[in-house]
Amino acid sequence: MAVVAAVLAVGLWTLTSCQAFVLHGAPGPLTAQLGASVLLPCAADSPLPLEELEVEWRRADSGALLHLFQEGEERPESQNEAYRGRAHFVTEGFATGNYSLLLTDVNLEDVGMYMCKVYTEMDSSTVTAEIMHIERLTVAGGAVVSSYVGDEAILNCSVDSHIHPDQLEVNWRKKGQQQITVLSVKHGQIDPNSTQKDYRDRVDLFDAEITKGNFSMRLKNIRPGDQGEYICEIHSHHLSVETTTELRGLANL
CATH class of the missing domain: 2.60.40.10 (Immunoglobulins)
Structure with missing residues (x-):
């Protein structure tokens, strides 16, 4: 009887262990x-x-x-x-x-x-x-902006991210047959060597707003050739987003 009981116990243990995971x-x-x-x-x-x-x-x-x-x-x-x-x-x-x-x-x-x-x-x-x-890395801004020749326009680009703005790379480019770099930002500062000569001394950011993720660009002394689409590109390691603003309707004051 003891042997039979032992055999039954082993069989039951084997069945249970097969079902365990x-x-x-x-x-x-x-x-x-x-x-x-x-x-x-x-x-x-x-x-x-x-x-x-x-x-x-x-x-x-x-x-x-x-x-x-x-x-x-x-x-x-x-x-x-x-x-x-x-x-x-x-x-x-x-x-x-x-x-x-x-x-x-x-x-x-x-x-x-x-x-x-x-x-x-x-x-x-x-x-x-x-x-x-x-x-998260999201961007808001893209719109149509109208202005006058000789005046200025603000092209909006605001970022919402878990990443501090100082760690973001921002590029403003003008679309065309060849994209033109209008302005670049690295480590929270404008790179003075990145701006294409036609835009030098005519573009800047709102310095006090950069730490809030606001990379909106001000374009001053507008010229007829400034009309077109501008892309605000945001990069951080493997994340990137962009928004497009169109500057049009330029007319003389």
């Missing part, structure tokens, strides 16, 4: 770009039977449901409104035990902790993923 998540906090996508990792050490698998992703703070996999299929109807259409399983990875979630169109409210919970009939496990930083 370990989840692996992100090795550390994640950084995402505003408006881009970020992958929230969640993977088992071995594939799990899909017919008995349930996977749910939730916000750890509010409990809001990002996405649910249940009874062999995704349940998009169960998603919280804030994540509907933005949270997607990497479904091709389910067969290999990959239950990661792709969060698209990232916004500032996505900063926080997330939980991946995986259930089978015999076991369950949880891992977390934290979005700690949202990188």
Whole structure:
């Protein structure tokens, strides 16, 4: 009897251990770009039977449901409104035990902790993923500006970013067959050698506004040849944005 009991115990342990699994998540906090996508990792050490698998992703703070996999299929109807259409399983990875979630169109409210919970009939496990930083670099300005020959015009370009303005590189260029560099800014200062000769002593920025992310350019003593489109380009490492302002309707005073 003791031998039989031992055999049964070993068999039960083997069955249970086959159903047990370990989840692996992100090795550390994640950084995402505003408006881009970020992958929230969640993977088992071995594939799990899909017919008995349930996977749910939730916000750890509010409990809001990002996405649910249940009874062999995704349940998009169960998603919280804030994540509907933005949270997607990497479904091709389910067969290999990959239950990661792709969060698209990232916004500032996505900063926080997330939980991946995986259930089978015999076991369950949880891992977390934290979005700690949202990188952002957006620019506003582009418009049509009218002025008079001999007068001045302000071409707007304002930046919103987690990056300090001193760390941004800004280039004002005039569009044409060959783009002309009108003005460049590095480390919060205008590069005096960057300005094309036709614009020297006619362009400047509002120095007191640079630390606020305002790189609007003032063009003085306007000439007929100044008419056209001007691009404000903002660069920082792997991020870049731009806006275009059109100067037109030049007439003599």
